[in-house]
Amino acid sequence: MKVIGPLIALLVGIVYVRYRATSMTPSFEYVIVGGGTSGLVAANRLVQRGASVLVIEAGPDSDREDGVNISGMYGSMLNSHIDWKYDVGLKQPMPRGRTLGGSSAINFLLWNRPAEVEINAWNDLGVNGWDWDSLIEAMKEVETFNPPSEITNKLFGLDEPVDTSNYGHNGEIQLSYPRYATKMDEAWLETLRRLHIASNVNPADGNNVGANVSPITMNPSNFTRSYSASAFLKPVRDSSKLTIIDNATVSRVVTEKDSRGILNAVGVEYIRNGKKHSVAVLNKVVMAAGAISTPHILELSGIGDEEILKKYGIETILHQPNIGKNFQDHTYVASVFEVDSSVRNLDPVHFNPSIALEELAKYRSQSVSLLEQANVCVAYLTKDQLLDKEDQSELAELIKEVYLYEGEYKDQYLKQLEFLESDSVTQSEFINVGFFADVFNPPDVNKTYLTLLAANQHPFARGEVHIRSSNPLAHPRIQPNYLSHPIDVLFQKAASKYTRRIAWQQPLSAVVEREVIPGAHVQSEDDWEDLVKKRIFGEYHGIGTARIGKVDRGGVVDDKLRLHGANNIHIIDASVIPLHVSAHIQSLVYAIANKSLLYL
Numbered sequence: 001m002k003v004i005g006p007l008i009a010l011l012v013g014i015v016y017v018r019y020r021a022t023s024m025t026p027s028f029e030y031v032i033v034g035g036g037t038s039g040l041v042a043a044n045r046l047v048q049r050g051a052s053v054l055v056i057e058a059g060p061d062s063d064r065e066d067g068v069n070i071s072g073m074y075g076s077m078l079n080s081h082i083d084w085k086y087d088v089g090l091k092q093p094m095p096r097g098r099t100l101g102g103s104s105a106i107n108f109l110l111w112n113r114p115a116e117v118e119i120n121a122w123n124d125l126g127v128n129g130w131d132w133d134s135l136i137e138a139m140k141e142v143e144t145f146n147p148p149s150e151i152t153n154k155l156f157g158l159d160e161p162v163d164t165s166n167y168g169h170n171g172e173i174q175l176s177y178p179r180y181a182t183k184m185d186e187a188w189l190e191t192l193r194r195l196h197i198a199s200n201v202n203p204a205d206g207n208n209v210g211a212n213v214s215p216i217t218m219n220p221s222n223f224t225r226s227y228s229a230s231a232f233l234k235p236v237r238d239s240s241k242l243t244i245i246d247n248a249t250v251s252r253v254v255t256e257k258d259s260r261g262i263l264n265a266v267g268v269e270y271i272r273n274g275k276k277h278s279v280a281v282l283n284k285v286v287m288a289a290g291a292i293s294t295p296h297i298l299e300l301s302g303i304g305d306e307e308i309l310k311k312y313g314i315e316t317i318l319h320q321p322n323i324g325k326n327f328q329d330h331t332y333v334a335s336v337f338e339v340d341s342s343v344r345n346l347d348p349v350h351f352n353p354s355i356a357l358e359e360l361a362k363y364r365s366q367s368v369s370l371l372e373q374a375n376v377c378v379a380y381l382t383k384d385q386l387l388d389k390e391d392q393s394e395l396a397e398l399i400k401e402v403y404l405y406e407g408e409y410k411d412q413y414l415k416q417l418e419f420l421e422s423d424s425v426t427q428s429e430f431i432n433v434g435f436f437a438d439v440f441n442p443p444d445v446n447k448t449y450l451t452l453l454a455a456n457q458h459p460f461a462r463g464e465v466h467i468r469s470s471n472p473l474a475h476p477r478i479q480p481n482y483l484s485h486p487i488d489v490l491f492q493k494a495a496s497k498y499t500r501r502i503a504w505q506q507p508l509s510a511v512v513e514r515e516v517i518p519g520a521h522v523q524s525e526d527d528w529e530d531l532v533k534k535r536i537f538g539e540y541h542g543i544g545t546a547r548i549g550k551v552d553r554g555g556v557v558d559d560k561l562r563l564h565g566a567n568n569i570h571i572i573d574a575s576v577i578p579l580h581v582s583a584h585i586q587s588l589v590y591a592i593a594n595k596s597l598l599y600l
């Protein structure tokens with residue numbers, strides 16, 4: 001009888017090994033979860049190293065999609081079949097790219113850099129090896145910068161040449177400037193100057209304070225979007241080392257524990273056409289599903305806070321309570337102004353099909369067209385540039401309360417208080433968007449509009465992203481908690497008020513005819529508070545849900561981007577960014593993914 005127990009164990013073992021061998025083939029050295037912005041950087045570099053790589057992407061290939069390729073069609077793929085459309089309880093879902101190229105396929109193309117101080121702050125949060133110098137090197141490596149032409153300089157009023165040494169010149173992502181500027185663009189720098197906001201011709205040098213005209217991710221030879229799929233996937237697409245499985249949703253990373261209790265990823269499961277499949281991984285799993293999906297997939301895999309996992313009947317493989325916490329996003333409120341009928345921005349293209357066709361024909365023949373543009377005119381303001389005396393004293397009171405805070409985000413909040421006092425860190429961003437962008441009221445299609453976004457760059461609010469079901473196809477629960485901190489309300493109000501100053505300042509005001517939003521009735525502090533609370537949205541820059549850092553300081557991955565408690569699971573996407581920066585984040589995401597290759 002004594003031999004029966006071990007015999008059964010042996011038989012079960014043989015069956016299990018055979019099961020793995022048959023059901024978990026084929027095998028790859030690297031399995032990349034998510035073929036988006038970061039995932040395709042890793043795919044490109046690993047294939048060039050000679051490794052066998054599988055990329056599993058939930059969405060389709062969109063390389064022939066006009067809404068992706070034509071730079072001036074930015075925004076058109078929101079709510080489309082390649083947008084995840086996450087419900088966050090607001091009037092507009094949170095967009096995120098669901099296609100090869102990920103969010104870089106549907107984003108607004110703007111390319112700018114954080115401030116040096118913001119990146120070096122990671123070190124004070126306990127992160128080693130991720131300073132400005134190393135990240136800027138990694139960022140430059142992915143860039144090819146095409147400086148503005150004489151015509152562009154003139155159009156936008158750039159009176160000093162851009163210092164090209166701040167950019168890279170041999171990388172995959174093409175950066176360039178449009179040949180077309182609207183009257184609002186032409187007036188931008190001078191308008192801000194008259195409000196005592198200096199023009200910053202070199203915002204890429206680590207100090208982004210001021211108004212500037214940013215490059216966009218546009219190929220200057222044909223004015224198409226330069227993004228992760230066109231830049232990183234295309235050159236290696238035909239390699240025998242690379243396998244892409246698209247329209248496939250990863251449902252789980254399959255792990256085993258070694259004798260020390262450390263996890264090893266041995267495979268990845270995914271669902272395609274309603275059927276479950278699995279593949280074996282020989283070396284590493286690279287998580288690149290973005291700041292929403294990466295924590296979601298880890299939790300589905302039993303890696304997360306055991307209290308949360310238990311609630312949904314998922315066995316805890318690795319208790320990691322920091323996963324899905326620390327969600328941070330820039331927030332924005334849009335102000336809209338009617339402008340005179342001589343202004344030609346993207347509104348006529350959106351409102352009038354015959355103008356759209358005319359502009360498309362011009363674009364296709366490479367003539368200057370309204371469709372060759374994006375929102376390039378921005379301004380970044382410090383606290384002291386933005387706040388009036390009353391706001392400053394209200395802020396001083398609120399800061400006292402932050403000093404009393406003893407919770408898990410204490411070290412980040414102290415850093416943010418330092419940022420508030422720095423004259424090289426900005427708190428609010430203003431963007432001249434280029435088309436009517438109000439989701440609450442339809443436009444009058446016979447009119448043209450100026451939309452100004454006022455965006456908060458250093459929110460104190462922290463949100464969470466967690467599973468809401470064990471069904472891998474169900475979206476996670478996203479609680480962004482926008483404006484849940486009074487300092488965020490104060491800055492969002494101040495920034496929205498400032499859009500009124502911008503719009504009614506010469507020379508921009510010469511084309512402005514009427515304020516639509518906020519509208520003349522919005523005057524008192526209460527009015528502004530109502531307005532921002534009703535119209536708040538995320539600026540599509542979610543980060544932080546699997547942040548880099550030590551476990552006892554909220555970290556999910558170590559300095560080498562390896563999941564704490566696992567040997568071979570790395571995270572390389574926006575979820576590892578620990579603390580928000582005053583910039584659009586694709587450049588930082590590309591840089592992180594590029595630098596991750598040191599550790600993969």
Ligand SMILES: Cc1cc2nc3c(=O)[nH]c(=O)nc-3n(C[C@H](O)[C@H](O)[C@H](O)COP(=O)(O)OP(=O)(O)OC[C@H]3O[C@@H](n4cnc5c(N)ncnc54)[C@H](O)[C@@H]3O)c2cc1C
Pocket residue numbers: 033034035036037038039056057058059078095096097098099100101102103104106107108109110111112248249250251288289290291293294297539540541542573574575583584585586587589
């Ligand atoms: C509408 C919009 C506008 C933006 N505008 C700008 C801008 O102008 N400038 C700027 O710098 N930044 C902008 N951003 C932000 C920037 O594009 C993103 O932060 C960045 O691209 C995120 O990269 P990522 O690799 O972390 O994630 P993503 O690029 O989103 O990649 C994640 C990939 O994983 C896939 N995936 C997710 N879950 C699964 C699963 N279960 N199985 C398989 N695959 C999965 C997704 O489909 C996606 O392809 C914008 C973002 C959006 C959404």
